[in-house]
Amino acid sequence: MALLETKGVSIQFGGLWAVKDVDFLIDAKEIVGLIGPNGSGKTTFLNIISGVYRATHGAVTLQGEDISALRAYSIFKKGIARTYQSSRLCWDLSVADNILTGLYSKQMNGFWDVILRPRRVDSEIYDSLQECMDILSYFNPGLFKRRYELAKNIPHIDRRRIEICRALVGQPAVLLLDEPTAGLNGEETMQMMKDIHKIREINKDICIIIIEHDMKVMESVPERIVVFNAGQKIAEGIYNEIVRDKDVISAYLGGAAI
Ligand SMILES: Nc1ncnc2c1ncn2[C@@H]1O[C@H](COP(=O)(O)OP(=O)(O)O)[C@@H](O)[C@H]1O
Ligand SMILES: [Mg+2]
Structure with a gap:
C-alpha cells in the first residue's frame, strides 16, 4: 500500500478542469518532483491533497484511509504538512x-x-x-x-x-513543498537544495512532493518526476527519461530541448 495515493482526482472551476483524473502515489522516504507549465494545476493538486480544496471527483488516501472529505486542519493533524508558493507567515x-x-x-x-x-x-x-x-x-x-x-x-x-x-x-508523514526556491537567486537556490536534503536527516521516513521550475533542483532532489499539463498527468519517470520525453518537451518547453 502506498503512503499517499490519489485516484482519478479532478476539480473544476467554472468550466475549467484545473486538475483532471490524476492517479498518483508516493511511498514513505520518497521524494517526488512535480513540474509543468504555469497554470497546469500543480498548486491545485497540492491544495486537494492538503484539503484546501475538495476534489469534484476521485479520492485521496493516506495509509489506506480516505481523507478526501476531511478539512485542511484534520488532514494536517493526520500528518500532511505543507509550505506555500508565496510565504505565509x-x-x-x-x-x-x-x-x-x-x-x-x-x-x-x-x-x-x-x-x-x-x-x-x-x-x-x-x-x-x-x-x-x-x-x-x-x-x-x-x-x-x-x-x-x-x-x-x-x-x-x-x-x-x-x-x-x-x-x-x-513530525508529518508527508511534506508538500510548493516552489520552495521561488524568488531565490542561483546561490540561494543551491542552499535551499541542500536544506531539502537535510529534511530527511531530521525525519528519515518523510515523503516529499516538491513543485519546482528549476531543472537543476529537479535533477538533484527528487527520485522521480511527475509532469502536469493542462491539469493532467502527462508523464512520470526519472529525470533522464523525463527530459527526453517528447510530450514533456513540447508541453513544458514549447518544443525546445530541456
Ligand atoms: N480558486 C480558484 N478559482 C478559479 N480558478 C482557479 C482557482 N485555483 C486555481 N485556479 C485555476 O486552475 C488552474 C491551475 O492553477 P494552479 O494550480 O495554480 O497552476 P500551477 O500551480 O501549475 O501554476 C489555473 O487556470 C488557475 O487559474
Ligand atoms: Mg503554482
Whole structure:
C-alpha cells in the first residue's frame, strides 16, 4: 500500500478542469518532483491533497484511509504538512513563535487547562518550544541565532526556511513543498537544495512532493518526476527519461530541448 495515493482526482472551476483524473502515489522516504507549465494545476493538486480544496471527483488516501472529505486542519493533524508558493507567515511574530504554530494541532491542553492546570500548560509549551528549537538549530544554525527576531525582518530565503521548519515540527508523514526556491537567486537556490536534503536527516521516513521550475533542483532532489499539463498527468519517470520525453518537451518547453 502506498503512503499517499490519489485516484482519478479532478476539480473544476467554472468550466475549467484545473486538475483532471490524476492517479498518483508516493511511498514513505520518497521524494517526488512535480513540474509543468504555469497554470497546469500543480498548486491545485497540492491544495486537494492538503484539503484546501475538495476534489469534484476521485479520492485521496493516506495509509489506506480516505481523507478526501476531511478539512485542511484534520488532514494536517493526520500528518500532511505543507509550505506555500508565496510565504505565509505571521509577520509580527518572532521566528520561534512562527515555528511553534506548527505544533498547534498536536497540543493537548485547551482553554480550561490554562485556568485549571497552568503548570501542565506551561510544561507543554516548554516542551513544544524545545522541539521547535531543536529542529531549527539543526536545520539552520544561522537562523536559530535570529530566533527572537520578527519574521518581517528576516530575509526571503530564511522565511522559506521558517515555513519548512513550521511544517516539520509536527513530525508529518508527508511534506508538500510548493516552489520552495521561488524568488531565490542561483546561490540561494543551491542552499535551499541542500536544506531539502537535510529534511530527511531530521525525519528519515518523510515523503516529499516538491513543485519546482528549476531543472537543476529537479535533477538533484527528487527520485522521480511527475509532469502536469493542462491539469493532467502527462508523464512520470526519472529525470533522464523525463527530459527526453517528447510530450514533456513540447508541453513544458514549447518544443525546445530541456
Ligand atoms: N480558486 C480558484 N478559482 C478559479 N480558478 C482557479 C482557482 N485555483 C486555481 N485556479 C485555476 O486552475 C488552474 C491551475 O492553477 P494552479 O494550480 O495554480 O497552476 P500551477 O500551480 O501549475 O501554476 C489555473 O487556470 C488557475 O487559474
Ligand atoms: Mg503554482
